[in-house]
Amino acid sequence: MAQLILNHLTKDYGSGRPAVADVSLTLRRQAFLALLGPSGCGKTTVLRMIAGFEQPSDGSISYGERRLSDAERALPPEKRNMAMVFQSYALWPHMTVAENVGYPLKVRGVSGATWRKLVGEALSLVKLTEYAERRPAELSGGQRQRVALARCLVTQPDVVLLDEPLANLDQHLRKAMEETFRAFHERSGATMVYVTHDQAEAMALATDVAVMSEGRLLQVAPPGRSMPGRRAGWSAG
Amino acid sequence: MTGADEIARSRRLRAPAAAPDAERGSGVKNLEPPLRLRSTARRFGRLRFLFLFGGGEAAESRSPQTTAARLPDELTRTLSGVELPAVPHATEEGSPKAKSAQHADRAGRWFAFRLRKRRAPSGGEPAWLLPFVLGAVLLLSVLPLARLAGAGVSGLVDGQAAQLIFEPATFSALRNTLVTATGGMAVSLALGSLFAFAVALTDIRGKLALSFAFMLPMMIPPQVTALAWVEMSGPASPLLKTLGLAPPLGSPQPLYSLSGIALLLGVQHAPLVFLALKAGLAASPRDGIEAARLAGAGPFRVFRDIVLPLGAPGLIAGGAIAFVSGIGNFGIPAILGIPAGIETLPTLIFSRLASFGAATFGEIALISTLIAAISAAGLIVQQRALAGRDYRLIGHSGARAAFALGRFRIALEVLLWALLALVLAAPLLALVASSLVPAYGVPLNLNTMSLSAYAEILFRQSITLTALKNSLFLASAAALGLLTVTVPAAYLLTRRKGALANLIAILIEIPYALPGIVLAVAFILTFAAPLPGVGVSLYGTIWIILAAYFSSFLAVSLKPVLSAFLQMDPALEEAARLAGAGFFRRMRDVLLPLVAPAAGASVILVFLIAANELTVSALLWSAGTQTLGVAIFNLDDSGSSDLASALSVLVVLLVIALMTALEFLAKHLPEGVLPWRN
Numbered sequence: 050m051a052q053l054i055l056n057h058l059t060k061d062y063g064s065g066r067p068a069v070a071d072v073s074l075t076l077r078r079q080a081f082l083a084l085l086g087p088s089g090c091g092k093t094t095v096l097r098m099i100a101g102f103e104q105p106s107d108g109s110i111s112y113g114e115r116r117l118s119d120a121e122r123a124l125p126p127e128k129r130n131m132a133m134v135f136q137s138y139a140l141w142p143h144m145t146v147a148e149n150v151g152y153p154l155k156v157r158g159v160s161g162a163t164w165r166k167l168v169g170e171a172l173s174l175v176k177l178t179e180y181a182e183r184r185p186a187e188l189s190g191g192q193r194q195r196v197a198l199a200r201c202l203v204t205q206p207d208v209v210l211l212d213e214p215l216a217n218l219d220q221h222l223r224k225a226m227e228e229t230f231r232a233f234h235e236r237s238g239a240t241m242v243y244v245t246h247d248q249a250e251a252m253a254l255a256t257d258v259a260v261m262s263e264g265r266l267l268q269v270a271p272p273g274r275s276m277p278g279r280r281a282g283w284s285a286g
Numbered sequence: 287m288t289g290a291d292e293i294a295r296s297r298r299l300r301a302p303a304a305a306p307d308a309e310r311g312s313g314v315k316n317l318e319p320p321l322r323l324r325s326t327a328r329r330f331g332r333l334r335f336l337f338l339f340g341g342g343e344a345a346e347s348r349s350p351q352t353t354a355a356r357l358p359d360e361l362t363r364t365l366s367g368v369e370l371p372a373v374p375h376a377t378e379e380g381s382p383k384a385k386s387a388q389h390a391d392r393a394g395r396w397f398a399f400r401l402r403k404r405r406a407p408s409g410g411e412p413a414w415l416l417p418f419v420l421g422a423v424l425l426l427s428v429l430p431l432a433r434l435a436g437a438g439v440s441g442l443v444d445g446q447a448a449q450l451i452f453e454p455a456t457f458s459a460l461r462n463t464l465v466t467a468t469g470g471m472a473v474s475l476a477l478g479s480l481f482a483f484a485v486a487l488t489d490i491r492g493k494l495a496l497s498f499a500f501m502l503p504m505m506i507p508p509q510v511t512a513l514a515w516v517e518m519s520g521p522a523s524p525l526l527k528t529l530g531l532a533p534p535l536g537s538p539q540p541l542y543s544l545s546g547i548a549l550l551l552g553v554q555h556a557p558l559v560f561l562a563l564k565a566g567l568a569a570s571p572r573d574g575i576e577a578a579r580l581a582g583a584g585p586f587r588v589f590r591d592i593v594l595p596l597g598a599p600g601l602i603a604g605g606a607i608a609f610v611s612g613i614g615n616f617g618i619p620a621i622l623g624i625p626a627g628i629e630t631l632p633t634l635i636f637s638r639l640a641s642f643g644a645a646t647f648g649e650i651a652l653i654s655t656l657i658a659a660i661s662a663a664g665l666i667v668q669q670r671a672l673a674g675r676d677y678r679l680i681g682h683s684g685a686r687a688a689f690a691l692g693r694f695r696i697a698l699e700v701l702l703w704a705l706l707a708l709v710l711a712a713p714l715l716a717l718v719a720s721s722l723v724p725a726y727g728v729p730l731n732l733n734t735m736s737l738s739a740y741a742e743i744l745f746r747q748s749i750t751l752t753a754l755k756n757s758l759f760l761a762s763a764a765a766l767g768l769l770t771v772t773v774p775a776a777y778l779l780t781r782r783k784g785a786l787a788n789l790i791a792i793l794i795e796i797p798y799a800l801p802g803i804v805l806a807v808a809f810i811l812t813f814a815a816p817l818p819g820v821g822v823s824l825y826g827t828i829w830i831i832l833a834a835y836f837s838s839f840l841a842v843s844l845k846p847v848l849s850a851f852l853q854m855d856p857a858l859e860e861a862a863r864l865a866g867a868g869f870f871r872r873m874r875d876v877l878l879p880l881v882a883p884a885a886g887a888s889v890i891l892v893f894l895i896a897a898n899e900l901t902v903s904a905l906l907w908s909a910g911t912q913t914l915g916v917a918i919f920n921l922d923d924s925g926s927s928d929l930a931s932a933l934s935v936l937v938v939l940l941v942i943a944l945m946t947a948l949e950f951l952a953k954h955l956p957e958g959v960l961p962w963r964n
Contacts, residue, residue: 100860100864101863102410102860102863125410125863125868126410126860126863126864127410127863127864127865127866127867127868127872128866129864130866131864132864132865133860133861133864135857135860135861136857137855137857138857139855139857139858139860139861140861141858141861141862141876141879141880142880143879143880152862152865152867152875153864153865153866155875156865156866156867156871157866200861200865204865204866
């Protein structure tokens with residue numbers, strides 16, 4: 050089973066203190082890791098390095114046997130078979146919901162009936178079938194969120210990255226979305242990395258919780274086995 | 287052919303025909319190009335450091351500051367239920383660390399710069415992008431300017447040019463330029479901000495018509511504006527004569543003065559302030575204003591505390607652009623200043639070129655350096671003003687905030703339309719009137735009215751039709767061709783920060799910031815000699831004008847596209863990358879559709895400006911390649927003010943027709959293409 054391995058991962062923007070320092074983690078397939086920490090602790094940088102938007106200054110990232118990136122070279126994001134739910138959802142405003150969801154398929158050369166079938170399945174999983182022809186601008190925040198999720202779902206990626214996906218939603222929607230994430234996780238079987246600063250969210254969803262502070266990894270444990278917040282010396286809002 | 291050809295011939299005798307001789311005299315060809323390239327790079331070195339410094343500050347403030355922490359002893363942690371990571375990595379990871387440390391030691395700042403370039407793949411741009419953009423910028427900006435700088439240096443070495451710079455004529459031209467540009471900026475700021483605030487923030491009616499009418503002065507060529515205002519005022523004005531208001535013959539034309547030039551520069555460039563400010567205000571969130579109202583702030587308080595800070599960068603930037611445009615304007619001071627003996631720096635260059643001497647190129651190179659220095663100062667102000675503003679909109683949400691004016695609304699509407707009547711309608715009416723009178727000074731009435739001027743330029747003079755054809759070809763070729771450079775350049779400048787990006791941005795800006803007349807000289811110097819390898823000279827053909835347009839309007843074409851890229855949420859492209867789309871794929875599917883409105887705006891702007899351009903083509907044209915601007919200027923210069931007016935009227939009609947056609951197309955165009963639409 051392929052593992053996502055972060056090996057002594059370091060990112061230094063050249064400003065004195067590295068944004069991420071010496072983070073090492075091994076994630077089995079189907080792990081749901083919550084990356085927890087206050088804002089500015091480097092968790093989003095870790096996520097962006099996994100996705101390939103940033104190149105590490107030191108250390109490496111591998112998926113199974115494959116070296117994804119190190120300080121010398123990096124596999125571009127478009128070749129990593131990963132997917133991401135951005136904090137802003139990053140839906141393309143000029144495409145319909147179905148086109149947004151189906152774009153990764155289109156890039157992979159899937160079209161016609163297969164395309165419609167796969168997009169339809171993804172949309173029905175997030176309960177948006179009747180919105181297929183709308184534009185993202187006509188949707189509510191929770192609906193946009195689900196479109197972004199469906200877009201991740203559609204290609205069966207190896208790794209799914211989620212960057213504070215619930216930050217802009219209200220309490221009710223969060224509960225509903227947490228359920229959707231869990232179902233999504235079970236169905237996809239992908240390794241998921243979930244960045245959040247909300248401890249409760251991390252506890253509710255993850256199979257593992259990693260706590261970061263000031264660029265370093267403080268602790269990794271299954272949820273419930275520790276109170277990372279107290280030990281780390283900060284409290285999640 | 288006929289009369290206008292004679293006019294043309296008389297002009298050509300004075301100017302470009304003498305160019306090759308003069309060049310030989312100045313000995314420019316002896317210098318080696320690489321040497322000059324390097325000297326130019328050195329000249330801009332300081333400017334670059336200035337920007338480098340500014341960039342450094344921003345980068346530092348962004349990084350979170352904390353103390354360096356001890357690394358945890360336990361380097362590798364494993365998640366529950368999973369085996370430990372493969373050990374071999376532990377041996378591998380020592381070497382890259384040591385290598386990069388070595389790099390940093392030996393390298394210092396300059397290598398750090400190169401190191402970052404090597405890491406570029408994480409930005410996702412293809413390897414050819416930087417060389418392509420750099421090559422285009424070197425060809426369009428650095429090469430001609432380096433050539434000009436070389437001529438300036440050799441003029442300095444000759445010693446004749448040194449005398450010129452201390453001549454009283456140069457000093458008074460410098461003073462006149464600064465006075466008129468500053469005055470023009472003040473007028474532009476007053477007019478532009480009044481209209482921008484009214485259109486962007488209040489509930490006045492007819493905003494579309496107001497914006498449309500207000501944008502017109504920018505689209506009308508400056509020499510036509512000047513001509514129209516001259517026809518409106520003064521003793522010979524057909525309009526005033528018809529109304530019986532004309533001052534007695536022999537009394538001075540009030541516009542032939544410094545304040546006249548400043549006023550017209552102000553009217554001409556007010557749309558620049560309007561556009562810059564409106565763009566800033568369009569991003570101001572309705573929520574923010576409503577929140578301030580709820581917090582207890584009255585409308586004036588909201589204006590001061592919310593709207594003004596949001597608009598300030600646009601206001602300063604717009605003012606700076608208006609100032610720089612005023613410095614570089616040739617059409618207005620040429621028509622208003624020359625009859626009154628008022629020289630500005632651009633007209634001084636023009637007249638020096640007309641009286642060719644051995645040191646001419648050295649002289650004008652020095653004068654243009656002076657202009658370049660002033661323009662650079664203005665541009666730095668503009669850059670600084672805009673540096674702090676980063677509105678990255680997610681999607682295209684653009685709710686506009688509105689102040690309800692109540693009973694003041696009608697007063698504001700009357701004021702705005704009255705201003706438009708004064709600065710736009712009246713001069714244009716005068717222009718029409720003078721195109722209908724048979725001779726200078728004749729009052730216009732039903733008996734004297736005649737269309738002979740139109741018949742003359744449309745049917746009897748093939749030269750005006752050639753000019754029309756040339757201008758349309760040049761404008762559309764420049765507008766569309768430039769997109770192939772500016773879209774990649776805008777992408778590059780958005781994705782890549784740092785010294786090199788700043789340098790590229792500056793190099794793109796410089797040819798536009800420079801007055802067209804300086805650029806024209808630079809192109810004469812660069813392309814007078816036959817092209818290497820081909821053995822054909824561009825000089826005297828329409829291609830040299832096109833090349834100069836490419837260089838001059840690079841910045842015009844870039845700006846809308848660049849701002850679209852800057853406003854785009856970078857996650858939109860990142861999402862496409864994770865979806866598996868390579869560079870061209872995501873360009874086509876995601877980026878280009880999102881910047882299409884801006885690209886459309888860029889094409890329209892370049893077309894409208896290029897079609898009416900005078901300054902560059904005034905120096906570069908020769909028989910058969912005259913443009914509309916040149917044709918109007920030549921007709922007026924030869925005293926055929928009725929023919930010049932008639933052609934000007936046709937040009938204004940063309941501009942209005944183009945803008946109206948776009949207006950009808952507007953609902954099929956993506957939002958944001960037309961600057962006068964909300």
